[in-house]
Amino acid sequence: METTSTTQVDPAKIMQVGTGFFATKTLLTAVNMGLFTLLGQGQHSGEDIKEKLGLHPRSLYDFLDALVALGFLNRTGIKKTSVYSNAADSDLFLDKNKPSYMGGILEMANNRLYPFWNNLEVGLKTGLPQNETKNNGKSPFDAIYADPARLREFIRAMTGVQMGNFIAFGKQFDFSNYKTLCDIGGSGGILSAQVVINNPHMECTTFDLPAVSPIAQENMDVMGLGEKVKVAAGDFFTDDFPKADVITMGNILHDWGTANKKMLIKKAYDALPKGGAFVVIENIIDAGRKKNAFGLLMSLNMLIETPEGYDFSISDFEELTKEVGFGQISIMPLTGPTSAALAIK
Template sequence: METAEKITLDPSKIMQVGTGFFGTKTLLTAVNMDLFTILAKRELSGKDIQSRLGLHSRSLYDFLDALVAMRFLKRKGLKESALYSNAEDADFFLDKNKPSYIGGILEMCNNRLYPFWNDLEDGLKTGLPQNETKNGGKPLFEAIYADPKKLREFVGAMAGVQMGNFIEFAKAFNFSNYKTLCDIGGAGGFLAAHVAINNQHMQCTSMDLPEVEPIAKENVQNMGLKDKVKITSGDFFTDDFPKSDVITMGNILHDWGTKDKKTLIKKAYDALPKGGALVVIENIIDNDRSKNAFGLLMSLNMLIETAEGYDFSASDFDAMALEAGFKSTSLMPLKGPTSAAIAIK
C-alpha cells in the first residue's frame, strides 16, 4: 500500500481574514477619533490619550497596544509608564494636518461603509444596493451632494484613496505631445493639480457638479495653482466634455453600469483630437480575475453602494474603448492595486 503524502494544512489565513474586521474597526476608530493627528504633535502617555479622547480606563491599553502590535503606533515603556507615538507611515498618512493625509477614505469607511457591508449577503441575493437607499434614503450621489458635510467628507475620501496614484501618474505618463487635460468628475481637483505641478507646460481643467466647485477652488488656491488649473462645473452625462488633448477619469467608470460606462467613454472620444488620450485610473482587475483581490472587493463595494456599478478588467476596458472608436489601448500599473487604463484616439 502506498503511503499518502502527508499534507500540513494551516488555518491561519482563514482566521486572519475571518476576524480581519477586528483590526479594521480598531484602525478606523483611531482615525475617526483623530488619535494619529493628536500624536503627530508629541508623544503622549496612555492617561493623556485617555483624557484627550474621553476613553474609559477598562480597555485603554488593549486599544493602544493593539495599534502598537499592528505597527500603527510605537511605544516606550509599558501600560502606566508607556509613552505612545505614531509609526512613520501613520504619521505621514494619518495626520490631518499634513497634505499627505489619506484618512478621508477611512473616515468614510467608518462612518458609512462599515455597517452597510453587514448586508452583503442581501446584496448578493437581490442585486440591490445596501446603503442609505435600502431604507428609503436618496441614492448615493444625490444624498452626498445634498449635504455639504457629507460632500466634503466624500471629496476628501476620494482624494485620500487615490492621491498617491494621481502623483505617480502625473510623473510617469508622457505628456510631451499634449498641452491640455480635463479631469472628468474631478472632485477636489487633485488629479489635475498634480499633473500641472509635474508638467509645467500643461493647462488643466477639473470638471464636476456645481456643488463641488467651491471645494475644488479652495484646494487649487491652497496649492498655488489657480493660474494653472481651471475649475469648471457640469454634469458629465448631460454636458459635453471640454475639448482637451487628454481626458482623465479617476474612480468614475466603476460607479456605473455597462451602458453608462460606454456613454462616458464615447463622450471622451468625441472630445479628444486625433492622437488624444483617455486615461481611466481605477483598481483595474487582472484579466484572469484571480490576483487583484482589492479590485474585486471594490467591485463588491459598488454592489453595496450603487444600482449598477462594478469594477472591470483591462480586457473589459479595451473592448469598450475599441467599440467607441479608439485605435489602441494600454495599461500603466501605478501603486498597489491601481492602474491607468489608456486609450488613444
C-alpha cells in the same frame, strides 16, 4: 518502496481573513476617535490617552497594544509605564492636522460602510444596494452635495485617497505629444494640478458639477495654478465633454453600469482628436481576475453602494473602449492596487 511527502495544510489564512474585521474595526475606531491626531502632537502615556479620549480602563492597553502589534503605533515601556507615539505612516496619513490626512475615507468606512457590509449576502441574492437607499432614503451623495461643509470634507477625503496615484500619473505618463487635458469628474482638481506641476507645458481643465467648482478653484488658487488649470462646471451625463488631447477619469466609471460606462467612454472618444488618449485611473482588476483582491472587493462595495456599478478588468476595459472605436490599449501601474488604463483614439 515509493514514498510521498505530505504538505501541512495551515488554517492561518482562513483565521486571518475570517476574523479580519477585528483589526479593521480597531483601526477605524482609533481614526474616528482622533487617536492618531492626538499623538500627532507628541507622544502620550496610556493614562494620558485614557483621559483625553474618555476611555474606560478595562481594555485600554489591549486596544493600544493591538495597534502597536498591527504596526500603527510605537511604544516604550509596558502597561502603566507605556508611552505611545504614531508609526511613520500613521503620523503622515492619519493626523487630521496634516494636509496629507487620508482618514476621511476611513471615517466614512467606519460610520457608513461597515454596517452596510453586514448585508452583503442580501446584496448578492438581490443585486440591490444595501446603503441608505435601501429604505427609500436619499443617496448619500444628495446629502453631501446639498451641504457645502460636507461636500468640502468629502472632496478632501477622496483627494487624500488618490493623491499618490495622481502624483504617480503626473510623473510617469508621457505627455510630450500632448498639450491639453480634461479631467472628467475632477473633484478638487488635484489630478490636473499634479499634471501641470510635473509637466509645465500642459494646460488642464477640471470638470465637475457646479457645486464643486468653488472648491476646485480655491484649491488651484492656493497652489498658484489658477492660470494653468481651468475650472469648468457641468454634468457629465447631460453635457458634452470639453475638447482636449487627453481625457482622464479617476474613480468615475466604476460607479455605473455597462450602458452608462459605454456612454461616458463614447463622450470621451468624441472629445478627443485622433491620437488622443483616454485614461481611467481605478483599481483595475487583472485579466485573470486572481491577483487584485482589492479591486474585486471594491467591486463588491459598488454592489453595496450603487444600483449597477462594478469595477472592471483590463480585458473589460479593452472590450468597452474598442466597441466605441479606440485602438491601442495599455495599462500603467500606479500605487498599490491602482492602475491607469489607457486607450488611444
